[in-house]
Amino acid sequence: MAAIIAAGMARFGDRWDKDEAALVKEDLEDLKNVSSINAEEVFLANISYPLIRKNQSLQKSVSELTGIPIVHSFSEECGGSIALQQAAEAIDSGRIRKALVIGVDKMSDLTSSEIGYISALSLREEWQNRGLTLAAAYALLENLYLEKYSKKSDEMHALPVSAHEHGSRNKNAQFQNMISAEQVAQSALTAEPIRQLECADWCDGAAALLLVSNKEAESHDKPVYLKEHAQITAASALEKGETLIPAIQKAIGNIKTAVQEADIFELHDIFSFGEVMCIESLGCCNPGEGLQWIEKNKKRINTGGGLKACGYVPSANGLRQAAEIMLQLKNSAGERQVKNAKSGISVNLNGTGEKAAINVFSVEK
Amino acid sequence: MTGIVGYGAYIPFYRIKVGEISRIWGKDEDSIKKGLGVEEKSVAAIDEDTVTMSVEASLNALKRAAIDRKKIGAVYSGSESKVYAVKPNATIVGDMLGIGNKYTSADMEFACKGGTAGLQAALALVKSGMIEYGLAIGADTAQAKPGDILEYTASSGAAAFIVGNKEEEIIAELEGTSSFSSDTPDFWRRNLQSYPEHGEKFTGEPAYFRHTIESTKSLMNSLKLKTEDIDYMVFHTPNGKFPMKAGKLLGFPKEKTEANNLVSVIGNTYSAASLMVLSHVFDNAKPGERIVVTSFGSGAGSDSFSFKVTENIVEKQKKAPSTMSYVGNKRYIDYAMYAKQRWIF
Numbered sequence: 001m002a003a004i005i006a007a008g009m010a011r012f013g014d015r016w017d018k019d020e021a022a023l024v025k026e027d028l029e030d031l032k033n034v035s036s037i038n039a040e041e042v043f044l045a046n047i048s049y050p051l052i053r054k055n056q057s058l059q060k061s062v063s064e065l066t067g068i069p070i071v072h073s074f075s076e077e078c079g080g081s082i083a084l085q086q087a088a089e090a091i092d093s094g095r096i097r098k099a100l101v102i103g104v105d106k107m108s109d110l111t112s113s114e115i116g117y118i119s120a121l122s123l124r125e126e127w128q129n130r131g132l133t134l135a136a137a138y139a140l141l142e143n144l145y146l147e148k149y150s151k152k153s154d155e156m157h158a159l160p161v162s163a164h165e166h167g168s169r170n171k172n173a174q175f176q177n178m179i180s181a182e183q184v185a186q187s188a189l190t191a192e193p194i195r196q197l198e199c200a201d202w203c204d205g206a207a208a209l210l211l212v213s214n215k216e217a218e219s220h221d222k223p224v225y226l227k228e229h230a231q232i233t234a235a236s237a238l239e240k241g242e243t244l245i246p247a248i249q250k251a252i253g254n255i256k257t258a259v260q261e262a263d264i265f266e267l268h269d270i271f272s273f274g275e276v277m278c279i280e281s282l283g284c285c286n287p288g289e290g291l292q293w294i295e296k297n298k299k300r301i302n303t304g305g306g307l308k309a310c311g312y313v314p315s316a317n318g319l320r321q322a323a324e325i326m327l328q329l330k331n332s333a334g335e336r337q338v339k340n341a342k343s344g345i346s347v348n349l350n351g352t353g354e355k356a357a358i359n360v361f362s363v364e365k
Numbered sequence: 366m367t368g369i370v371g372y373g374a375y376i377p378f379y380r381i382k383v384g385e386i387s388r389i390w391g392k393d394e395d396s397i398k399k400g401l402g403v404e405e406k407s408v409a410a411i412d413e414d415t416v417t418m419s420v421e422a423s424l425n426a427l428k429r430a431a432i433d434r435k436k437i438g439a440v441y442s443g444s445e446s447k448v449y450a451v452k453p454n455a456t457i458v459g460d461m462l463g464i465g466n467k468y469t470s471a472d473m474e475f476a477c478k479g480g481t482a483g484l485q486a487a488l489a490l491v492k493s494g495m496i497e498y499g500l501a502i503g504a505d506t507a508q509a510k511p512g513d514i515l516e517y518t519a520s521s522g523a524a525a526f527i528v529g530n531k532e533e534e535i536i537a538e539l540e541g542t543s544s545f546s547s548d549t550p551d552f553w554r555r556n557l558q559s560y561p562e563h564g565e566k567f568t569g570e571p572a573y574f575r576h577t578i579e580s581t582k583s584l585m586n587s588l589k590l591k592t593e594d595i596d597y598m599v600f601h602t603p604n605g606k607f608p609m610k611a612g613k614l615l616g617f618p619k620e621k622t623e624a625n626n627l628v629s630v631i632g633n634t635y636s637a638a639s640l641m642v643l644s645h646v647f648d649n650a651k652p653g654e655r656i657v658v659t660s661f662g663s664g665a666g667s668d669s670f671s672f673k674v675t676e677n678i679v680e681k682q683k684k685a686p687s688t689m690s691y692v693g694n695k696r697y698i699d700y701a702m703y704a705k706q707r708w709i710f
Contacts (some may be wrong), residue, residue: 014567184395188396
């Protein structure tokens, strides 16, 4: 398989003065501080260029910036995670020894109604075109959950509070301010029962990883190995009328134990309730007990702030998650370090889980 | 010596409450009020437009200036809701005021800062000696697409200022002015469109705050002013939150920016907004006090002015209705009446 040896980040948020290429440039400069790049191929994830700019020249710009002529392109919501998996496969096959994986998007140029439409890209086409947004889809799922397990919506309000607490220790996070459950409860309703402070903000940012073969990794300090990876496309929980995500359940297949025993969890909290669906779908606890499990384990979930505090940059999201796990496993996460972290898992979704991309990392080969 | 010799405001009689608008669109009243810091906004009557309101405000300014109106050598009208797309508001106002024909004139358009652009030009003409008096007006019947967030604040009103260079007439001496402009597309309305569009949160940090703060700082630097030297800091008031935050960012204590709260009871009068707050401050200012005003217009730019209030203000304050007297004189209307008055149907 392959190992991550370095990560570069461009701060997530409203980066009014930077376009996609400029954000990638920030990534590369950050990477160069820790490692020489020298990769053979680039695996680039991006949706904003084709979708918003209606143009595909970002690949050329990235090739010029990196000096690397082969650029593979991935354009879907969880494209960062998929690009990472494809780079690992290329290394595993023996074709290349070193890959540069980049995820970048610029979403802040869109208005909120445009984001509403784009958020539903992965939902069934007829639902999207009848006006279903991702917030509404998650609201339907959360209502289903609240009714089935006799919960109240305000029980979810502790989740964004924890996300912001973690984000306050992450200089690359969009939101570094602390919030209270009371503030969450008082924020405007986005789609009942989901409130504004339970929603991740679609924003700008970029993340990059350097991936090498296991053999080459030996010559680097504390490499982090990609132990398992999976991507599954399946009927969504919403289509099935349940709150466990079939794609996650299928993706973890026969690696369930490794997944459940992970020390660090990077979950898809695009809406706070998503975190509950992820943890229950991974089989960490019984359905309906996700909130209690999260409360007990919150220090090792979304340690960098998750999507809620870091901001949601679709194509960079999976790579930001991987970079956070890398920091934790290298024991270099500073103030937010989880003690003795040896393994971690990232869950990255399209829509409500129409596709799940799962990566498992470990300090061991 | 150059400065203001007369000022006047006009706010229409009708108000609509934020809660009445949120009721129509199924939005949460409290979170909108809290988010915008606005309770209600003024609405022009069906027979009012930017010309009639400009005349009302200018008449108040003339009452205070007590000058021979035929000596006004320039009329500038700043608005983004002109009565005609092509044909100036300024000449209609000039004729209605009976100032004769020996004046230069133009309509200024720079989103919400057309009024201060006119004030700056009038001050320059007076200072250079090319004219004796100049009249600058900011007026709007601001448009907002039904259902858009702008609908809660876009309101109507006018403010007018007469500038001159006779020491015995000046109520506030101009100490300096500066501007900051850039191509920033935060808010716009294309030709033949009925309603403006905006870049939502892009209207904040890179637009309002950048221009407002840079322009104010550059004026303060050139005049070597510190926040302690300034008694009132007036801003453009697109909502209740932005001016308070701008004041905080510049280091002003809350009480020096409080006058900007006028927006909470009249809404955003666009081209008139910062000038309306200035007229409100003049109503209460004492001789010797210093007022800095910074406008903001989308697209984008800010003009800043520093005025030092003189003894002459005392007798002129009461010569015309105060800004707050218009605020208190009101009748609430419902959304149906609002829709009629704003020509939504």
